[in-house]
Amino acid sequence: MNTVSPFVLLSALLFTLGVIGVLTRRNAILIFMSIELxxxxxxxxxxxxxxxxGQLDGQMFVFFVMAVxxxxxxxxxxxxxxxxxxxxxxxxxxxSQLKG
Amino acid sequence: MTFDLFVFIGLALIGILAAIGLxxxxxxxxxxxxxxxxxxxxxxLYLMLNAPFxxxxxxxxxxxxxxxLFLFVIMLLGAERLAGPEAKTGLLWQRPLAVGxxxxxxxxxxxxxxxxxGQTAVSTTVVKSxxxxxxxxxxxxxxxxxxxxxxxxxxxxxxxxxxxxNK
Numbered sequence: 001m002n003t004v005s006p007f008v009l010l011s012a013l014l015f016t017l018g019v020i021g022v023l024t025r026r027n028a029i030l031i032f033m034s035i036e037l038x039x040x041x042x043x044x045x046x047x048x049x050x051x052x053x054g055q056l057d058g059q060m061f062v063f064f065v066m067a068v069x070x071x072x073x074x075x076x077x078x079x080x081x082x083x084x085x086x087x088x089x090x091x092x093x094x095x096s097q098l099k100g
Numbered sequence: 101m102t103f104d105l106f107v108f109i110g111l112a113l114i115g116i117l118a119a120i121g122l123x124x125x126x127x128x129x130x131x132x133x134x135x136x137x138x139x140x141x142x143x144x145l146y147l148m149l150n151a152p153f154x155x156x157x158x159x160x161x162x163x164x165x166x167x168x169l170f171l172f173v174i175m176l177l178g179a180e181r182l183a184g185p186e187a188k189t190g191l192l193w194q195r196p197l198a199v200g201x202x203x204x205x206x207x208x209x210x211x212x213x214x215x216x217x218g219q220t221a222v223s224t225t226v227v228k229s230x231x232x233x234x235x236x237x238x239x240x241x242x243x244x245x246x247x248x249x250x251x252x253x254x255x256x257x258x259x260x261x262x263x264x265x266n267k
Contacts, residue, residue: 010112019198049217066162
């Protein structure tokens with residue numbers, strides 16, 4: 001293949017599926033997994049463009065995105081565990097105390 | 101129709117089906133396993149895109165460490181069984197609206213990506229991307245972001261410990 005557009009289109013498709021997952025699922029853990037899916041599709045676009053331009057900088061950015069994703073998952077899952085302890089639920093619709 | 105294209109289409113189908121499985125699965129464990137399958141196919145795509153080191157990192161860090169953390173929390177909370185998506189949600193129009201907006205987003209992203217970037221051919225210079233070259237980049241031009249990342253990870257560790265500590 002002499003262009004990377006199929007890879008970038010696949011990346012856009014996976015990102016869209018991640019967005020739909022965040023919007024439709026009500027379980028906090030599944031929302032987190034959908035966010036991981038979106039980060040991953042962005043990484044795919046980074047690597048595709050790095051390949052297209054013949055430079056390594058895109059791959060470097062994937063490293064940092066992975067590090068940020070790891071930090072985000074650690075803190076986010078800690079938040080979910082803490083919320084589960086007090087609410088006994090991981091459904092985001094149950095977290096509506098701030099609703100007027 | 102080259103061999104590469106067949107490999108790509110197969111991998112893309114597996115990845116998309118795994119993502120759809122993640123969206124529709126009733127069990128959080130199955131959803132996590134679908135996500136691992138998706139990460140693995142993306143790792144193979146990295147191999148096709150001349151990024152072997154990233155492919156290994158993808159499998160070991162993403163599909164390995166991060167997903168183990170997810171599975172651990174799912175089993176810790178006993179949240180394997182998910183309530184049905186329709187269960188006691190008052191927003192019946194939410195799912196079709198989300199799918200519609202997602203399709204719109206896909207159309208726009210695809211249009212922009214194809215019209216702006218689709219015509220550029222792949223660079224003919226084959227850049228070396230083994231661990232040595234990655235390391236030279238990481239500890240050369242990208243040294244400052246690398247060090248900042250270590251601070252970020254430290255903050256994440258401390259934050260996770262503080263958040264989950266039992267008082």
